[in-house]
Amino acid sequence: xxxxxxxxxxxxxxxxxxxxxxxxxxxxxxxxxxxxxxxxxxxxxxxxxxxxxxxxxxxxxxxxxxxxxxxxxxxxxxxxxxxxxxxxxxxxxxxxxxxxxxxxxxxxxxxxxxxxxxxxxxxxxxxxxxxxxxxxxxxxxxxxxxxxxxxxxxxxxxxxxxxxxxxxxxxxxxxxxxxxxxx
Amino acid sequence: xxxxxxxxxxxxxxxxxxxxxxxxxxxxxxxxxxxxxxxxxxxxxxxxxxxxxxxxxxxxxxxxxxxxxxxxxxxxxxxxxxxxxxxxxxxxxxxxxxxxxxxxxxxxxxxxxxxxxxxxxxxxxxxxxxxxxxxxxxxxxxxxxxxxxxxxxxxxxxxxxxxxxxxxxxxxxxxxxxxxxxxxxxxxxxxxxxxxxxxxxxxxxxxxxxxxxxxxxxxxxxxxxxxxxxxxxxxxxxxxxxxxxxxxxxxxxxxxxxxxxxxxxxxxxxxxxxxxxxxxxxxxxxxxxx
Numbered sequence: 001x002x003x004x005x006x007x008x009x010x011x012x013x014x015x016x017x018x019x020x021x022x023x024x025x026x027x028x029x030x031x032x033x034x035x036x037x038x039x040x041x042x043x044x045x046x047x048x049x050x051x052x053x054x055x056x057x058x059x060x061x062x063x064x065x066x067x068x069x070x071x072x073x074x075x076x077x078x079x080x081x082x083x084x085x086x087x088x089x090x091x092x093x094x095x096x097x098x099x100x101x102x103x104x105x106x107x108x109x110x111x112x113x114x115x116x117x118x119x120x121x122x123x124x125x126x127x128x129x130x131x132x133x134x135x136x137x138x139x140x141x142x143x144x145x146x147x148x149x150x151x152x153x154x155x156x157x158x159x160x161x162x163x164x165x166x167x168x169x170x171x172x173x174x175x176x177x178x179x180x181x182x183x
Numbered sequence: 184x185x186x187x188x189x190x191x192x193x194x195x196x197x198x199x200x201x202x203x204x205x206x207x208x209x210x211x212x213x214x215x216x217x218x219x220x221x222x223x224x225x226x227x228x229x230x231x232x233x234x235x236x237x238x239x240x241x242x243x244x245x246x247x248x249x250x251x252x253x254x255x256x257x258x259x260x261x262x263x264x265x266x267x268x269x270x271x272x273x274x275x276x277x278x279x280x281x282x283x284x285x286x287x288x289x290x291x292x293x294x295x296x297x298x299x300x301x302x303x304x305x306x307x308x309x310x311x312x313x314x315x316x317x318x319x320x321x322x323x324x325x326x327x328x329x330x331x332x333x334x335x336x337x338x339x340x341x342x343x344x345x346x347x348x349x350x351x352x353x354x355x356x357x358x359x360x361x362x363x364x365x366x367x368x369x370x371x372x373x374x375x376x377x378x379x380x381x382x383x384x385x386x387x388x389x390x391x392x393x394x395x396x397x398x399x400x401x402x403x404x405x406x407x408x409x410x411x412x413x414x415x416x417x418x419x420x421x422x423x424x425x426x427x428x429x430x431x432x433x434x435x436x437x438x439x440x441x442x443x444x445x446x447x448x449x450x451x452x453x454x455x456x457x458x459x460x461x462x463x464x465x466x467x468x469x470x471x472x473x
Contacts, residue, residue, distance in 0.1 A: 013220040022209040026202070031210060042220075044444060048282075051306075062448065069446045108208025111201045130198035131206050144446075158198050 002050070009049045012059050013042060020060075024067055026127045029116030041066040064132065068124065068142050114164035122157035125150050265376040269390050270365055272410040277362030279415065280308035282444035283316070285359060289436040308449040309360040315451045316358050326358060327451050334454055347461040351454070359440055361416050367404065371395045380409050382418060382441075387411035406437075416442055 017038070024034035045052075045063050052059055115123050121143065128139045129150070136154075140147045285303040305316030307328075314328035325336040335350050368374070371394045380389035387410050394404040406421035419442070424435040454460070 010220055017220070022206050025209045026205055048444075048447075065446065065448060066444070069444075104204060105208050108204045108206075111205035112209070115205060126198060126202060130195070131202040133199075154198070155194070158194055161198075161201055 005050055009046060016060060016063075017042075020063055020067065023064075023127060023131060026112065026115055026131065027067070027124060029112070029123075037067060064128075065142060068128070110165060111161065114161050117164065118157055118160055121145070121149075122153045122160065125153035126157045126161070129154055265374040265390055266368075266372070268376075268388070268410060268414075269374050269392065269408055270368060272408075272414050272416045273361040273365035273368065275414050276416040276442060276445075277309045277360055277365065279445045280306065280311075280447050280449045281442045282306050282447050283359045284441045284443070285316075286439045287436055288439075289434065291434045303358075305358060306444075306447055306449045307359060309362055311449070313449050313451050314358060314360075315449070327454070328358070329451055329454060332454065334460065345461045347459055349455045349460040351460045361419070361442070364408075364419065364421070367394050368392060377407070382409065382411075385411040385413075385417055387417065415445060418442070 020041075021031075021034055021038050024037045025031045028034050028037060041063055044066050045059065048062065049059075052062055115126065118126070124143055125139055128134050128142060129136065134142070136147050136150045140150045143150070283303070283305050285305075286300060287303065288298065288300040290298050302319040303316050305314060305326075307314035307316075312328065312330040315326070317325045323335050323337055327334045333352050335352075336348055337350055339346075339348075372392055373395075374390050374392045377389040377391050380387055390408050390410065392406060392408060396402045396404070403424040404421060406419065408416060408420075409418035411417050419440045420437065421440075422435060422437040425433065
């Protein structure tokens with residue numbers, strides 16, 4: 001690859017690598033698996049990088065597409081090995097208010113644990129729709145399903161998250177989650 | 184899925200808050216971005232070293248497109264299961280978008296005769312009539328497929344261009360569309376199951392095929408096709424022996440095509456400016472052989 005392309009690729013990985021690692025961690029439910037997934041996806045992105053520059057394609061969108069597609073194919077061979085998180089994280093204490101970083105950490109752990117228990121399509125829809133803020137049609141295109149299916153997965157996924165978070169209560173969840181600006 | 188649920192604004196904002204909390208508190212992993220970058224570079228340096236061991240040909244024959252687009256006639260006689268698996272895979276792959284990496288090698292004259300090879304990479308979305316391929320060498324360096332039109336970038340010395348860098352013609356088929364292979368197979372193919380196979384990131388089955396020659400076109404087409412467990416063509420190796428023209432040496436070429444990156448976005452640049460294009464379509468010639 002040309003030196004200027006090498007540098008732009010390196011700059012992309014440095015500035016956006018962590019974001020995609022975190023997204024992959026939510027998609028897979030495992031930071032180790034997320035690293036494997038993102039690393040393999042970056043190798044593909046590297047090969048495509050010169051073409052992306054020519055066509056002005058967003059590297060974020062391209063990498064996201066690779067990650068989602070690879071994750072989908074990995075799942076077909078690896079889903080039996082996947083297991084929910086081993087331990088249930090501590091719950092945040094609503095009585096202590098929403099500003100405590102420890103509470104936010106605990107809530108994040110709870111949400112990740114709840115996400116890891118969701119069916120993979122529901123999990124992917126929640127991550128792409130609410131974290132990556134993609135329109136429903138784009139989520140549908142990425143996952144190869146209809147917009148109606150995306151809506152149904154989003155509805156059921158949210159309902160399952162609420163059920164998993166249980167007696168924490170939606171008000172407390174929103175207080176804690178919203179204390180750093182939410183989305 | 185028939186039950187569609189509408190989400191209200193509260194649902195949306197709750198979803199955003201929860202996912203943001205989960206995202207922001209993901210624990211640090213073993214591989215920060217800098218480490219990922221080092222691993223990617225190390226991987227590609229290794230690949231480059233391996234690639235340089237493959238001798239590159241000096242002269243490339245015109246077009247993989249023509250190689251795949253040849254039409255033969257004969258009768259179908261195949262083991263139903265193997266034949267059905269391969270034809271279904273070709274159809275399914277043709278409905279996808281994908282990246283191809285091709286090595287086309289040509290032998291002219293005899294088995295010890297002149298040899299050449301060219302490497303082609305490209306992206307195709309046959310269902311949208313889009314594709315782009317770039318060759319490592321040869322008189323046609325790039326081909327863009329845009330619906331009914333095809334644009335080929337030719338060298339200055341290529342008489343096809345009449346002095347212009349691009350030539351335009353009617354699109355009679357994408358370069359590496361498995362649908363074209365399927366059409367050949369359905370007309371004249373036999374397929375046999377050769378057992379399990381695997382490649383980088385996939386496992387599946389290897390099939391051998393033979394397309395019997397008709398009175399026109401190549402005298403022989405045969406090869407192997409690898410289909411993964413998702414029913415997609417992953418690898419196609421096809422050898423075509425052209426019908427000898429009296430007074431000319433015979434020619435045989437092999438297309439070794441690897442399909443990957445299914446679902447990739449295929450973005451074909453806009454057509455070149457008209458002043459840069461020699462247009463065969465407008466001359467009423469229909470198409471030219473890329």
